[in-house]
Amino acid sequence: MTVSGSGDPVGAARWLARCALLAALAAVVVLLTALGGGGVLILVAGLAGLALSAVGVWWFLAHRGPLRLLGALLAVAAPVTVLTLYVVGGVWVNALVALALWGAALSCARSALRRPGVDGTRPMRGAPAARPAKPVLIMNPKSGGGKVERFGLVERAEERGARVILLDPSEDTDVAELARRAVAEGADLLGVAGGDGTQALVAAVAAEHDLPFLVVSAGTRNHFALDLGLDRADPSTCLNALTDGEELRVDLGTVAGRPFVNTVSFGVYADVVQHPEYRDAKAGTALDALPDLLQGGEGDRVDATVDGTPLDAQQALLVSNNPYATPDPLSTAPARRPRLDGGELGVIGIRVEGAVQAAELAVRGTQAAGLNVLTARRVEVTCDSGDGPLSVAVDGEALTLPAPVVCTLRPRALRVLVPRDRPGTTPPKPPLDWRRITELAFHRSSVH
Structure with a gap:
């Protein structure tokens, strides 16, 4: 043997x-x-x-x-x-x-x-995909510090037969409505060059009409692109999917009727994102806001019901479209999801009651008593101080939603077109x- x-x-x-x-x-x-x-x-x-x-x-x-x-x-x-x-x-x-x-x-x-x-x-497996005849891509020229212009994405997309809709940064545009209009005009693929929040809105329209969806990694962090195995350093390579692509079937999250591709955050992190200066100075804003939030000042704790399991008085709660491989809140490595088609939400809750439990979290990581890690089909979140509105960060976008806030998952609802030749995903550390x-x-x- x-x-x-x-x-x-x-x-x-x-x-x-x-x-x-x-x-x-x-x-x-x-x-x-x-x-x-x-x-x-x-x-x-x-x-x-x-x-x-x-x-x-x-x-x-x-x-x-x-x-x-x-x-x-x-x-x-x-x-x-x-x-x-x-x-x-x-x-x-x-x-x-x-x-x-x-x-x-x-x-x-x-x-x-x-x-x-x-x-x-x-690993997720791709299936052969036909070349789209009338692809439409929505591009945000401000996203990622101007990646659309820096990588010549408009010209390269048009060379591959795509119609490009360039957003006007000075206007508040309904990108979901733009996508629906493109479908009505005969688009057989929808795509986005922009942040994950914009990706999610257009992805929901693509899923609604069962159309392929193209992710162009022109955002700042591109978490969705990372877990799809796309090249985040050069977003122009994502456009190769238009001529030589394959299709992945992935899950699409829903929070209070709004789509998300990555995460929905409550508690400490959501309150940090609510600060108006967050986008210009993320680290500094978080550092300045954390004392009030961690000590229960301006940040309300949240209660959650995770497929019938109660999580009470959580300081931070993160619900993800499929679970992360290493749910360590103190890890400096980029968080990774091994799969996007597992059909389950990942849930990470943090409840730290002072320095002793904080030390345990720092030393024991995922084994600490203050860290709750679960998977679920449905998560319902309420504010432990009453029925008031909740601060929520959906794919990094700050929102305020009425309680209770319900998160669910639509298994394999999204057809994602990716280049056949792409970096792929590195197995995360278990x-x-x-x-x-x-x-x-x-x-x-x-x-x-």
């Missing part, structure tokens, strides 16, 4: 899981050899330093003035002090070896979870679950 190698990916995953556990155990043993002459105190100081650093991050985000400055200093000083203690205590060599072993354990664990047959994720690693290493039945 083959237990490892390329011919047996599950067997290879099993051995990688065992190597991960062995390396983690070795890291602990190396540290234990230093537990003499004050080594225990140094080890305890290391754990305390990690907790204090997490508390410092919370103070920096949730307060202003001197306490914010103190939080920044604490977040930096705690790990520096721990490193100094290791050097002075003479255990720096043990610490370096343990760190290397722990790095090897993490690498083996993640590799094991990525193996085919272990994570259960399969959540690191040591219980899963242990099961994989020793119990054959855990693999599916």
